[in-house]
Amino acid sequence: MIDPPSGVPLWGASLIGWLLVPAIIGGVAGHVIATRIQSVKQLSTSGLFRKRKLGDRLRPPSRIAYLGDYFNKTPEAHALVDNFVRRAHRNHWLLAQDHWEVLVRDTMCTTEYAELGRAECLRQAQDLTSIHVRTAATAGQCVVCAARQI
Incomplete structure (x- = not known):
């Protein structure tokens, strides 16, 4: 006591x-x-809700790239696909493509890409996602698999 x-x-x-x-x-x-x-970035509402040009409205949105298209581009892209599909997903292409699309979509939904056009947003999001995925995939891991506990 x-x-x-x-x-x-x-x-x-x-x-x-x-x-x-x-x-x-x-x-x-x-x-x-x-x-x-x-420190949260403040976005101006005038930039978010600006009216798109007629060409931008008529053009359909781009698609998230198919991982198979990266396979024959550059040695770095080939290594990314090889690590992400073969090592991180044990050669399961559909699961790897699904997780790639989830990662690109989540990257596109950040405030850094809010003021970009659709095509530029997709291009930059795919570039950034490939950089982020590379490190984990080299170790044989996938962020989405870890989050979903697959």
Whole structure:
């Protein structure tokens, strides 16, 4: 059993400790949250809801690239497909293509791509996704598989 503090100064120190520690922790947490909220990129609504040109509206959206098309492009693209399909997905092309599309879609839904046109958004998202996938695929892992616990 813990002995209670004897004397007024010890009671005062104990009371200050119980009040001060939660206040410091709350202040740090509040500062971190406020900093995070301020660092979020603000998008102007005029840029998000601008009217597209007639050509942009009539042109159908591009498709997410088929992984098989990367196979014969460059040695880097060939290595990406080889690692992503053969190592990370054990040569299961349909599963690898599905996970590729999930990753590209999730990349396209970030605020960095909100002001781009459809074709440019897709191109940049596929480029960035191929960079992110390369490291995990080289180790024989897939981010989507890990998230879905496949």
